[in-house]
Amino acid sequence: MNASSKPKLSFGEYLPKIVVAPTFVATLIFIYGFMLWNAWLSFSSSRMLPKYDWVGLKQYERLFANDRWWVAAENLLIFGVLFIVTCLVIGLFLAIFLDQKVRAEGAIRTIYLYPMALSFIVTGTAWKWILNPELGIQRMFREMGWESFSFDWLVNSDMAIYTVVIAGVWQSSGFVMALCLAGLRGVDENIVKAARVDGASMPAIYRRIIIPGLGPVFFSALIVLTHIAIKSFDLIVALTGGGPGYATDVPATFMYTYAFTRGQIGVGSAASMMMLMAVVAIIVPYLYSELREKKQ
Incomplete structure (x- = not known):
């Protein structure tokens, strides 16, 4: 030819x-x-403007010597652990509740999922009003007669990071609920019926059969929630602005502050690279497990 x-x-x-x-x-x-x-x-000496010289690990040394960076890293750990665990627990219980074929399931499911339709800016702004001691929960209870009631976490440097957890959980628990509910609806009913015939109670069936079978669902939710936690910039900016002081700083807000406000582009770039490494440390095992399952 x-x-x-x-x-x-x-x-x-x-x-x-x-x-x-x-x-x-x-x-x-x-x-x-x-x-x-x-x-x-x-890896450069960039400050106010980018430079393209090579200074090795100098910016990383400056980053790790900065106390504010370690506060941000600690806040990310606190927020990440509480946010992820609470979302998983609440999402699972909501899914189990809806899996009981309750009345108006569609309406309840929509209510639980509604926060996911909002941006973190809207969520942060709304919860800033709710948690403001002069406007929200504290004022409401005091006007109801509880003059000694105090809920000033938003302006308390030791407790402010937990207000971020509250707002984040409120928005993301519905997402976990949807994943878990889909997993529960995919469970083979014959297995449940067989366990009931053997005398197992429903709590025992959930604890020993159904919930362990949701491992892939939990893993997927864990990956997404961890990614959200690491990138939690807009929620914190809207809710606390990183304050009081820098009590609620996380790596994302630290990077923005140093790169675009303080004119420390090199340090900000080093901080963003540490965030990237954290995301890679999460994504790579996930991709490995997915590829391994497909290969098998």
Whole structure:
């Protein structure tokens, strides 16, 4: 067969590649390209403006010597653990409740899921009003007669980080509920019936059969919630602004403050690279497990 007899590709066969190409190029440049640029800046002496010299790990040394960074890291640990665990527990119990075929299940499910339709800016602003001692819960109870009632967590530097947990859990528990409910509805009813015939109670069935079978659901929820916790910038900015002082700083707000407010681009870039490493440490095991399951 000579070259002239080879089938020619039509424009329709090239069209999908032409349509996808701009998105692919934009992703390559504006995501991965800027990630590499940020990585280079973290090894440079950049301050007010980017520089492209090489100073090794100097910016990381400055970062780790900064007490505010360790406060931010500790806050992320506190927020992340409480946020993830509470969302998983509440989401699971809500899903079990709805799995009992309650009346108006659709309406209740919508109410639980409604916070997910809001942005974290809206959530943070709403809870800032609710938790404000002069406007929200504290004032309401005092006007009802409990003059000694105090709920000033929002302005208490030791307790402010827990207000972020409250707002985050309120928004994200419905997401976990939806995942768990889908998992519960996928359980084989014959297994449950067989356990009931053997005399097992429903709490025991949930504890020993159904909940252990939701492992992949919990793992997926864990990955998403951890990702949300690490990126928790807009919620904290709207709710506490990182304060009082920098009591509710997390790595995301620390990075923004140093890179764009204090003119410490190198330190901010180093902070963002540490956040990236945290995300990679979570995503890589997840991808490995997914690929391993598909291979098996």
